[in-house]
Amino acid sequence: MGGLSRLVAVAANTFRETVRERVLYNLVFFAILMTLSGLLLGQLSIRQDEKVLKDIGLAAMDFFGTLIAIFIGVGLVSKEIERRSLYPLLAKPLSRGEFFLGKFAGLVFTLLVNIAVMTLGLYATLLATGRGADPGLLAAIYPIFLGLVLVVAFAMLFSTLTSSALASVLTVGVVLAGRFSDVVRNMREVLPAVPTWVVDGLSAVIPNFRNFDFKDRVTYGDPVPGDVLLWVTVYAAVYVTIVLGLGLASFRSRDFQ
Amino acid sequence: MAEPSPLLTRGLSKSYRVGHIRQSLHPALIDLDLEVRRGEILGYVGPNGSGKTTTLKLLTGLLKPDGGEAWVFGQPLESRAWRHRMGYLPEHPYLYDYLTPSEYLDYAGRLFSLPAPVRRKRARELLALVGLERSTRVPMRRFSKGMVQRVGLAQALINDPELLLLDEPMSGLDPLGRRLVRHLILDQRKAGKTVLFSTHILSDAETLCDRVAVLRAGRLVQVGALGEMLRPDVAHMEVLVEGPGSGLPEIEGEMRREAVGDRTRLEVDEKALARVIVAVDAAGGRVLSVQPVRQSLEEHFFQEMGGDDGGGNSWEG
Amino acid sequence: MTRPLAVLLLLLVPVVPWSQSKIDERAGIFRAQEEVLYLWSGEQVRNLFPGFEDLAADVYWLRTVQYFGGQRVYSRKKDFALLRPLVEITTTLDPRLEIAYRYGAVFLSELPPTGAGRPHEGIEILEKGTRAMPESWRLRQYLGFFYFLYLGDARRAAAVLEEAAELPGAAFWLRTLAADLLARGGDRAASRQMWQRMFDQSEEGILRENARVQLAILDSRDRADQITEAVQKFERRHGRRPHRLEELRRSGLWRGPLEDLNGVPFHYDASRGRVSISRESPLWRPEPPAAGG
Numbered sequence: 036m037g038g039l040s041r042l043v044a045v046a047a048n049t050f051r052e053t054v055r056e057r058v059l060y061n062l063v064f065f066a067i068l069m070t071l072s073g074l075l076l077g078q079l080s081i082r083q084d085e086k087v088l089k090d091i092g093l094a095a096m097d098f099f100g101t102l103i104a105i106f107i108g109v110g111l112v113s114k115e116i117e118r119r120s121l122y123p124l125l126a127k128p129l130s131r132g133e134f135f136l137g138k139f140a141g142l143v144f145t146l147l148v149n150i151a152v153m154t155l156g157l158y159a160t161l162l163a164t165g166r167g168a169d170p171g172l173l174a175a176i177y178p179i180f181l182g183l184v185l186v187v188a189f190a191m192l193f194s195t196l197t198s199s200a201l202a203s204v205l206t207v208g209v210v211l212a213g214r215f216s217d218v219v220r221n222m223r224e225v226l227p228a229v230p231t232w233v234v235d236g237l238s239a240v241i242p243n244f245r246n247f248d249f250k251d252r253v254t255y256g257d258p259v260p261g262d263v264l265l266w267v268t269v270y271a272a273v274y275v276t277i278v279l280g281l282g283l284a285s286f287r288s289r290d291f292q
Numbered sequence: 293m294a295e296p297s298p299l300l301t302r303g304l305s306k307s308y309r310v311g312h313i314r315q316s317l318h319p320a321l322i323d324l325d326l327e328v329r330r331g332e333i334l335g336y337v338g339p340n341g342s343g344k345t346t347t348l349k350l351l352t353g354l355l356k357p358d359g360g361e362a363w364v365f366g367q368p369l370e371s372r373a374w375r376h377r378m379g380y381l382p383e384h385p386y387l388y389d390y391l392t393p394s395e396y397l398d399y400a401g402r403l404f405s406l407p408a409p410v411r412r413k414r415a416r417e418l419l420a421l422v423g424l425e426r427s428t429r430v431p432m433r434r435f436s437k438g439m440v441q442r443v444g445l446a447q448a449l450i451n452d453p454e455l456l457l458l459d460e461p462m463s464g465l466d467p468l469g470r471r472l473v474r475h476l477i478l479d480q481r482k483a484g485k486t487v488l489f490s491t492h493i494l495s496d497a498e499t500l501c502d503r504v505a506v507l508r509a510g511r512l513v514q515v516g517a518l519g520e521m522l523r524p525d526v527a528h529m530e531v532l533v534e535g536p537g538s539g540l541p542e543i544e545g546e547m548r549r550e551a552v553g554d555r556t557r558l559e560v561d562e563k564a565l566a567r568v569i570v571a572v573d574a575a576g577g578r579v580l581s582v583q584p585v586r587q588s589l590e591e592h593f594f595q596e597m598g599g600d601d602g603g604g605n606s607w608e609g
Numbered sequence: 610m611t612r613p614l615a616v617l618l619l620l621l622v623p624v625v626p627w628s629q630s631k632i633d634e635r636a637g638i639f640r641a642q643e644e645v646l647y648l649w650s651g652e653q654v655r656n657l658f659p660g661f662e663d664l665a666a667d668v669y670w671l672r673t674v675q676y677f678g679g680q681r682v683y684s685r686k687k688d689f690a691l692l693r694p695l696v697e698i699t700t701t702l703d704p705r706l707e708i709a710y711r712y713g714a715v716f717l718s719e720l721p722p723t724g725a726g727r728p729h730e731g732i733e734i735l736e737k738g739t740r741a742m743p744e745s746w747r748l749r750q751y752l753g754f755f756y757f758l759y760l761g762d763a764r765r766a767a768a769v770l771e772e773a774a775e776l777p778g779a780a781f782w783l784r785t786l787a788a789d790l791l792a793r794g795g796d797r798a799a800s801r802q803m804w805q806r807m808f809d810q811s812e813e814g815i816l817r818e819n820a821r822v823q824l825a826i827l828d829s830r831d832r833a834d835q836i837t838e839a840v841q842k843f844e845r846r847h848g849r850r851p852h853r854l855e856e857l858r859r860s861g862l863w864r865g866p867l868e869d870l871n872g873v874p875f876h877y878d879a880s881r882g883r884v885s886i887s888r889e890s891p892l893w894r895p896e897p898p899a900a901g902g
Contacts, residue, residue, distance in 0.1 A: 037405045044402035048391075055390040118386040123447055126352035126380035126457075127403040128372055217675045239626065246632050263635045270628040273621050280618045284611075291354040292308060 041129050042137040049141025050148075053107055058145060061099040065153050068095055069160040085166045089254040092157035093175055096150055097250070100183045104146060105206045108190025111138045113199040116291060125291075135286045139191060139279060146183050150176060174264065175253035181271035182247030186210055188275045189242075192282035195289065212237075213244035242274055296366025298455045298486040299328040299351070303360035306346050320346040322510045324360065328455075328488050333481050335497030336490040338507030344490035345383050347507075348459045352380050364455065376404060379453035383460045383490075385444035389433035393419055393443045396432065400447040411450075418446035423472060437464040445476065456480060458489035462496050474500060529565055530585050531558045535577030543571050555580070654698050666703030673699055673709070677716060689725035692717055696734055700741065710738030710748055715819055718759045720894060723819065728759035747810070749773035750783060754803045763790045763799075782806075801827045826892045829869035836875060836884040839863040850882045 072091050112135065115121040124134065154176055158168045189209050193202035212219065219237050246267050249259050304324040307317040321343040328334050336344050349355040351362060351369070364374040387396055394415050401411035419428050422442035432440060441464045448456060461477070462470050477487050477500055491497055497504050498518065506514040528547060533540070533556045540556065545564025550557045556577075560568050565582065572579055654665060673695040680689055696713030700706060716724040718731030735752040742748055750773045757766035767790040774783035782802075789799055801824065808820035836854065839862040844850050846860070854877050857863035868874050873890035877883075886893045 040405055041403050044399060048388075048399050051395075052388065052390055119382060119384070120386050120388055122349075122352070122354055122382040123380060123385060123387075123400070123444065124403060125354060126375070126378070126382075127400065127451075128375045128405075129403045130372065215671075217679060218671055220678070243629060246629070260635060263632060266628050266631040266635065270625065270632060273624040273628060277618050277621050277625070280614055280621075284614060287611075290356060291349065 037128070038130070038133055042133045042140065045124075045129070045134055045137025046141035046144060049111065049138050050144050053103075053142060053145040056107075058103055058107060058149070061103065062149065062152055062156075065095055065099065066156055069156050072160070085161070086254050088160065088164070088166070089157070089169070089172060090250070092153070092160070093172070093179070093250045093254065096153045096157075096176065097179050097182075097248075099153075100146055100150055100179065101186055101210060103149065104142070104183045104186035105190055105203060105210065107142055107145075108187040109194045109199050109202045109206060111142055111187075111194065112191055112286065113194040113202065117199070119291075122291065131287050132283055135191070135283050136279075139187060142187050143184055146187070147180065150180050150183070169256070171253050171256065171258065174259040175249040177264065178247040178249055178267050178271075181267060182244055185242060185244075185247075185271055185275050185278070188278040188282065192278050192285070195282050195285040209241065210244065213242045214248075216241055216243040216245055243270075246270055295330065296363065297327050298330055299326070299362070299364055299488065301326045301347075301351075301360065301362040304347070304350060304357055304362055305359040306343075306350055306355060306357055319510050321350070324512055326505055326512060326515070328486055329503075330486055331481060331484055332502040333477060333487045333489070333500055335501035335504040336488055336507065337494060337497045337504050338490075338492065340492055341509075342507045343510040344492075344507055345459055346510075348380070348382075348457050348488075348490060351457060352378075376451060377454045379448035379451060379456045381444050381448040381456075381458045381461055384463065385440060387432050387440055387443055387447075390431060392429050392431055393424055393446070394428045396443060397447055397450055400450045404451045406451070414450055414452075415446075418449055419443075421449075421476065422446050423469075438466055438469050441465055442469065442472075445473065454485055456485060456487045456489075458487065460491055461489050462491060462493065470496070528559055528561055528585050530581075530583045531560060531565070531568055531572075532556075532580040532582075533558060533572050533577050534580050536572060536575035539575045540577060541571065541575070543568050559585070652701060654702060662702045666699050666706060669695060669699040669702060670706060670709055673713070688721070689716065692725055693727075693730050693734075697737075700734070700737060704741035707738070707742065707745060707748060710734055711751060712816060714738075714751060714755060715816060718755060719819065723822075728755065731755060731759065744776060746773045746776035746779035746783075749776065750780075751807075753783075753787075754807065757790060758800060758803060763794050767791045780806075797827055797830065822892065825870040826886070826894060829871075829886050829890075829892050832865065832869065833875055833884045833886060835865070836863055836867070837882065840877075840882045840884060844882060850879055852879060853877070854884070 069092060072088055112121075115138075121134065125131065154173070157172070162168055186206065190202065190206045193205045196202070197205070216238060219234065219241060252259060301324050304321060304326075305319070306321045307319045309315045310318045324343075324347060326347075336347070338344055346355065350357050351364070353369070357369075362369045365377060367374045391399070397415035397418060398411050401414060406414070416425075416428075419425050422445050424439065424442055424446070427435070427439065432443065435443070441461075445458075445461065448458065456477075458477075461473050465473060474496075477489065480487050489500075501518060503515060503517050505512060532552075534554065536556070543558075543560070543564065544567060545561040546558060546568070547561065548559040558568060562584075569579055654669070673692070676691055676695055677689065680692075692713065696709055696717070699709045700713075703709075713734045714731040716731075717734060718724060718726075718728035720726045732752065732755050735748060735755060738748045739745070739752055749769060753766045753769035753773060755766075756762045756769060767787040770783050770787040770790070773779055774787065786799065786802060793799075804820050804823040804827065808817055808824060811817035811820060836857070839857050840850060840854075842862050843857060843860060846862075851857055851860075854863075854867050854875065858867075869886050869890050869892050871890055871892050873887050873892070875884050876887040878885070
């Protein structure tokens with residue numbers, strides 16, 4: 036399978052690129068945040084401190100992950116086009132599909148490592164401050180990761196269609212809209228004049244990023260049913276495939292002037 | 293059956309869309325019929341904007357042709373099999389800031405599915421070949437333009453290609469670098485490889501090429517051996533003189549005189565050379581050098597094309 | 610796009626809404642319940658957004674509407690526990706957001722499953738509104754309506770409507786309505802007039818829809834009463850009550866429909882000879898406290 040090994044080569048190089056471009060600096064920040072929160076909350080010793088610590092940890096994973104997914108994701112392909120660094124690569128036996136998917140896989144791997152390290156950091160903080168390592172947190176972290184993968188797919192789609200500045204704006208827009216998708220669904224209650232088809236159309240097109248948010252539930256110690264996680268996985272996988280497929284089609288048909 | 297030629301194009305065409313609101317088509321390459329012969333060095337020359345880079349991008353799949361066909365080693369352009377036998381250096385390559393040359397060549401080698409030991413060996417050899425053996429572990433963000441160009445050449449050779457497509461390989465290089473690239477290209481030919489390189493600097497083509505293909509405003513205007521294109525006659529000599537200054541009298545057959553510091557450059561008729569040397573000696577000066585001024589490719593073109601410069605094309609360098 | 614890729618993508622598109630509905634089915638239920646409000650007082654929130662109170666109010670208003678819609682669609686309990694604090698915070702941040710008072714009051718007062726069924730809280734919200742916007746006759750009118758419609762207090766309602774009538778720009782009918790309430794202690798006609806006014810005053814949307822439902826309830830009750838009269842006529846004529854309402858049709862005593870305005874057949878209590886809106890109907894409500902109905 037030459038194709039797969041080339042894809043892996045691109046992914047590995049993308050991983051190296053993102054790591055060397057200081058993406059994982061946010062881990063340092065996360066470590067400081069966790070340490071400070073752990074120390075401060077231990078001092079204050081409020082009854083809610085364990086929950087707050089988990090809230091901060093999960094929110095930071097979600098937030099930093101989304102920032103990386105958007106801004107690195109947009110630059111992933113567009114930077115290579117703007118700087119023409121992909122020219123010598125595409126002249127080699129590497130196909131455009133292998134390049135595109137390899138880039139995607141590379142950043143997804145970076146995000147995986149990033150979130151794994153942050154998870155370990157959160158658990159370390161919980162243990163170090165005398166609280167239990169609650170395995171239930173993973174039920175919130177896994178969907179966060181799925182959400183990040185979808186963000187990367189959108190960022191890559193937009194970056195093949197337009198300039199990287201506009202692609203960033205569009206991706207941020209989709210992420211925000213997706214996080215407020217409940218507002219969109221209930222839009223008619225605020226703006227009654229909006230026709231139904233607009234609401235239906237918007238809620239069909241905008242990915243529902245609320246699906247990936249189990250932070251509240253998990254920090255209160257409530258279980259997340261396995262079949263919900265399964266359906267969320269199906270949702271993410273299908274959405275990612277569609278968005279990535281569109282991005283791939285657009286990237287394939289492109290001229291590099 | 294004879295082996296198919298490394299590169300053959302028939303009617304290859306490409307237009308670009310220009311303008312944002314009212315788009316119009318600007319032809320960049322029109323009906324290119326070109327054959328590159330096995331083992332030759334073909335210079336692909338023309339002013340900036342004449343379609344050289346467009347041709348190479350079409351051949352490497354970075355652009356999709358509007359019309360026409362091309363075959364590499366007898367295989368159609370769409371087939372990917374021939375890509376294992378080809379090497380490409382884009383114009384002004386930008387590689388990756390965060391990689392070292394060794395890492396970059398390793399990456400390039402992986403795309404050809406070369407085994408790891410082969411990749412390491414090739415990378416070491418190639419970096420020595422382009423004179424970067426002492427910078428193999430330096431991130432390329434610290435590289436000068438010329439050093440990046442050298443890495444670009446090395447990556448084009450990673451798979452030991454039978455056909456090399458080089459887009460302006462000399463650009464950004466100092467004289468030493470240019471000589472290095474010249475030797476490299478000649479070595480490739482010696483090894484039986486085929487090289488197509490584009491340049492807008494005619495002297496590069498003049499010194500290297502078996503044949504040149506001349507492109508102008510998207511059209512191929514001439515293909516041929518250099519000897520056929522250039523008139524061999526030497527028109528006059530350039531004499532560089534030190535010393536006499538204004539003491540040098542007007543010499544019969546002198547065409548032009550120019551003071552360069554305390555030196556004087558004379559352009560004289562070939563037959564007047566002996567008289568000039570005598571006169572300089574008599575005036576107490578010294579002859580530093582004598583060079584025949586041949587009609588160059590560049591002048592040839594100016595003559596061919598009457599200096600007409602349609603389509604905003606211009607010669608540089 | 611290559612054909613296989615296009616076909617694959619097209620085939621996948623319907624999976625998105627399908628998996629979304631599965632997620633909603635399983636996760637939406639608890640999602641609405643687990644809502645937590647960290648800050649319960651508008652003053653706390655106000656201190657967090659110095660200079661951005663209006664923006665914060667908009668955000669909270671969005672959240673209020675979103676919370677309410679989410680509860681109605683997904684929640685099993687539908688107790689709208691956070692509706693009051695959300696409305697409180699919103700109106701503290703932006704005291705002149707009139708829609709928030711009206712919306713909050715209606716859905717706090719309405720009975721489940723439409724609202725929270727806590728009319729006293731609804732009235733407190735409106736009282737807060739009339740304090741914040743003393744010049745708004747509309748809010749005061751609402752307050753009057755609510756005293757009558759949800760608490761059955763015709764005297765109090767009449768007094769508030771009198772006050773509202775004093776305000777500049779107030780509608781002329783407020784006085785006659787107040788007099789009516791005082792004279793007759795309030796009846797279904799008064800209720801109808803109030804809901805009709807609210808229907809006319811509301812923009813297209815959920816408030817107007819709610820008023821429309823209330824009017825449908827009143828009309829259905831009228832119809833039920835008419836059928837009850839027909840039952841009584843039947844009894845006088847035949848010396849017995851009909852076993853089923855269809856007998857009224859055959860006897861020619863009632864030619865109209867036997868369903869409420871939502872098309873749900875009326876409930877007929879043969880032992881008492883009374884016709885009423887079926888409990889199965891979305892128009893069913895417990896009998897109002899005072900207003901004849």
